[in-house]
Every structure is written in C-alpha cells, then in structure tokens.
Amino acid sequence: MMSTQTKKYNPVKYYFIADPSFWPIVGTIGIFCTVIGLVQILHGGAAGPYIMAGGILILLTTMFGWFGAVIKESLSGLHSHQMDKTYRWGMMWFIVSEVALFGVFFLALFYTRLFGVTELSGDPFEFVKALDMYKGGATHQYLWPNFQGVWPLLTNPNPELFKGPEAVIPTWGIPALNTLILLSSAVTVTWAHWGFKKGNRKQIIIGLILTILLGAIFEGFQAHEYIEAYTELGLKLSSGIYGTTFFTLTGLHAAHVSIGVIMLTVILFRCLKGHFLPEHHFAFEAVSWYWHFVDVVWLFLFVFVYWL
Structure with a gap:
C-alpha cells in the first residue's frame, strides 16, 4: 500500500476558506531583509551578511510554518476539489513568475552580447545594423580603440577598472556532467x-x-566549479559583465536547485509517514513541476552561458 491511511480519499464538496494568516507578512519581511543584506554585501557593508542571514532564517521559518499549516489542512480532509484547483493554478502562476524572473536575466545577457559589447567594439552584427540600432563606432574610436568584443569577454574595455578572467569554465567538463545529472534527475522524479x-x-x-541525491551532487559540482573559477581562473562576480552575468544566472539557478532539494526531502518524509494517496498527492506534483522547470532552465544556461 502506498499510504497508511485506510479510508479512501473523499474530498468534501464545499469550498474551504483558510483562516487569515500572518505568514505572508512574515515572508515579505524575510525577502526584504535578504535582498537588503545582499545589496549590503555587494557594496561591502559590514552588516550585510548578518541581515541576509536573518532574512534567510525568516524565510525558512515562513516556509516551515506556512507549509505546515497547509499540510494539516490537507490531512484533516479540508481540501475540496475546488481547493485542489486553486493550488494547481497558484503553482502554475508561480512557475510563470519564475519564467519571467529568469527571462529578465537572460534578456540582460542577450542584450549585453548582441548590442552592448558590439557597440563598444565598433563591430556590430549584421542584423543589428539591419534593425538600425547601431549608432556608429564613436565610443570605440575615442575611448577604447583597442577593445575587441569577443565573447566570453576576457578583456574588458577598461581592464584597469575591471580585470577580466584569465579563462572560463570549460563547457564539456563540469557543466556537461551537471547537465547529465539534472536530466537524470528529471527521469527519476x-x-x-x-x-x-x-x-x-x-x-x-x-x-x-x-x-534528492542527484540534486545534491549537482550542487556539489557547482560549488567546486565556483571555487575553481575564483581561485584558478580569476573568474569572479567583479570580473566585468561576463563575471556578473555568469554568477547571477548560475547562482540564481543553484539557489532554485537547493530549494527544490529541500522540497523533495519534505515530500519524501511525508511519503514515509503515509500522507498521500494515488488520487490525492498534488504536493508531490507541484514539487515535480518545479523540478522540471529547474531542469529546463539549466538547459538554457548550458547552451547560452557555457556553450555559445
């Protein structure tokens, strides 16, 4: 048997309305502190790490408390068919918002590569000229005449201000291995x-x-890659626009993988306690949707950050 529950799932027909909750406000405070702390860290603020750590702790507390309340509602038989639809729509729109979040950073990468770098180098792509968006090479001619816009950008227009990396992460090393790992995790889930x-x-x-093991291995390889980038390749967040886009995109994705591993672990413990039935297991479905989204994002990262 999949579940320790003996009675068949029979959702109530009425629409259950949850009691007012303070968790959204607490979660908002956590997000605010996390972002402020991160900004402080990027600007060298001494209090930044403590503010960010406090924000993350508040977020974890919010997740534990809020999700725990929803689990209790589900186990009490309060979730009707309409409530199930509500959760499905909510999870769908959450993933849409995540697509928008990553889309903004990918657009920043594409704009930098196709327009920003080519403008500074005075050598735009032909389709940029066709769009009539190229305004001439005056910036290149008068400020950085020796700059060449070759991506990955190892030499910045002003290397004295932003020293570029000595090399970049090889595509067919850890990135390719991590791709195989995440694709395998999609199969297992x-x-x-x-x-x-x-x-x-x-x-x-x-x-x-x-x-869960594959996700943890992925994170381990990602951490090893970051250490190698900082200590051996000179690739850092401060290494100009390439370092900024590299660590922003891959770091954001790594954070999502960590959250996914936590959620999968919670689902595992709930399965061991017999919380689910074959016809009633949307909590697992929601996490699996999220995990597949993380896998797809990584494919885009592998192609546009590591490969092309």
Whole structure:
C-alpha cells in the first residue's frame, strides 16, 4: 500500500476558506531583509551578511510554518476539489513568475552580447545594423580603440577598472556532467510519479531518494566549479559583465536547485509517514513541476552561458 491511511480519499464538496494568516507578512519581511543584506554585501557593508542571514532564517521559518499549516489542512480532509484547483493554478502562476524572473536575466545577457559589447567594439552584427540600432563606432574610436568584443569577454574595455578572467569554465567538463545529472534527475522524479499512479510506495521512495541525491551532487559540482573559477581562473562576480552575468544566472539557478532539494526531502518524509494517496498527492506534483522547470532552465544556461 502506498499510504497508511485506510479510508479512501473523499474530498468534501464545499469550498474551504483558510483562516487569515500572518505568514505572508512574515515572508515579505524575510525577502526584504535578504535582498537588503545582499545589496549590503555587494557594496561591502559590514552588516550585510548578518541581515541576509536573518532574512534567510525568516524565510525558512515562513516556509516551515506556512507549509505546515497547509499540510494539516490537507490531512484533516479540508481540501475540496475546488481547493485542489486553486493550488494547481497558484503553482502554475508561480512557475510563470519564475519564467519571467529568469527571462529578465537572460534578456540582460542577450542584450549585453548582441548590442552592448558590439557597440563598444565598433563591430556590430549584421542584423543589428539591419534593425538600425547601431549608432556608429564613436565610443570605440575615442575611448577604447583597442577593445575587441569577443565573447566570453576576457578583456574588458577598461581592464584597469575591471580585470577580466584569465579563462572560463570549460563547457564539456563540469557543466556537461551537471547537465547529465539534472536530466537524470528529471527521469527519476518522473519514475517516482509513476509510482504514485500505480500506488507503488517503494518506487516512490526510491525515485525521490535518487532525485534528492542527484540534486545534491549537482550542487556539489557547482560549488567546486565556483571555487575553481575564483581561485584558478580569476573568474569572479567583479570580473566585468561576463563575471556578473555568469554568477547571477548560475547562482540564481543553484539557489532554485537547493530549494527544490529541500522540497523533495519534505515530500519524501511525508511519503514515509503515509500522507498521500494515488488520487490525492498534488504536493508531490507541484514539487515535480518545479523540478522540471529547474531542469529546463539549466538547459538554457548550458547552451547560452557555457556553450555559445
């Protein structure tokens, strides 16, 4: 049996309305402190690490408390069909907002590569000229006549102000291995989902454990890559626009993988406690949607940050 529950899932027909909650306000405070702390760190503020750590702690407390309240509602049989639809729409729009978040940073990368760098080098792409967006090479001619816009940008227009990296992360090293790892994790989490469909508890647990392990291995390789970039390649957040876009995109993705691993771990423990039934397991589905989104984002990162 997949669940320790003996009675069949029979959702109530009325629309359950949750009690007013203070968790949204607490979570907002946590996000605010995290962002302010990060800004302070980037500007060398001494209090930045403490403010950011406090913000992250508040966010974790919010997740634990808020998700715990929803779990209690679900186990109490308060979630109707309409509530299930509400959660599905909510998770869908959350993922849409995540697409927009990553889309902004990818657009910044594309704009930098296609317009910013080519403008400074005085050698724009042909389609940029066709769009009539190229205003001439005056900046290149008078300020940085020796600058060449070759991506990845190892030599910045003003290397005295922003020293470029000595080299970049090889595409077919850790990035390619991490791609294989995340694609494998997509297979294992899908296999676990099939276990829910068949009511196979053992398959669910093994699939979740494998997915969590693969996610943790991915993060380990990512940390090793960052250490190598800082200590051996001179690739840092301060290494001009290439370093900024590299660490912003890959770091944001790594944070999402960490959150996904935490959520998968929570789902694993809930499975061990018998919280789910074959016809009632949207919590797992929501996490699997999120995990597949993280996998797809990584494919874009591998292609446009590491490869091309």
